Amino acid sequence: MKKTFLLLLLSATVISCNDTKKETEEQPEEKVASATDESVKTYRGEFIYTDDAAVLKGNTFIYGVTIDDKSQELADKVSKIKKDAYDMVPVIVTGEVKPNPKAENEEVWEEVITIKDILHVSDKPAKNDIKLEEKKS
Structure with missing residues (x-):
């Protein structure tokens, strides 16, 4: 009786382990298949747009922003x-x-x-962080 119980327990353990491996093997494939472009990521930062440039500054990065329709749309939302x-x-x-590409020739964001x-x-x-005020004379 004990041998039969141990055999059933061992069989159940082996079968359940095989199912777990199949699930974990399938998950990375689904993630890769659902990712359309790995170079597109989410960024959280502070945006500023001036006549000369646009910049996105985060806690660990500062990037120049390519001026196009999307950056213009963001600039319009921010200006309000x-x-x-x-x-x-x-x-x-x-x-x-x-x-x-301009970083080699000019002083711009890398x-x-x-x-x-x-x-x-x-x-x-x-x-x-710093606020400058003019003194009135």
């Missing part, structure tokens, strides 16, 4: 929130970061981000 010209607004975007999608724009500007 900014209180002055140099306010930075927190945003969440998806984009693709690449080396800046890497640029091309915004693919705008996920979120804050409803208020980021707090300024």
Whole structure:
């Protein structure tokens, strides 16, 4: 009786382990198949747009932003929130970061981000680290 019970228990363990391996082997394939472009990632940072340039600054990165329709759309959304010209607004975007082809010839950002999608724009500007004020004489 004990031998039969141990044999059934061992069989059940082996069968359940085989099913687990099949599930874990299939999961990475599904993730790869569902990922359309591995170079497009989500970025959270502060966005600023001026006449000369656009910049996305995060906690661990600073990227120049490629000026195109999506960055113009983001600039329009941010302009409604900014209180002055140099306010930075927190945003969440998806984009693709690449080396800046102009970086060799000019003093520009080494890497640029091309915004693919705008996920979120804050409803208020980021707090300024340093605020400069003019003294009235």
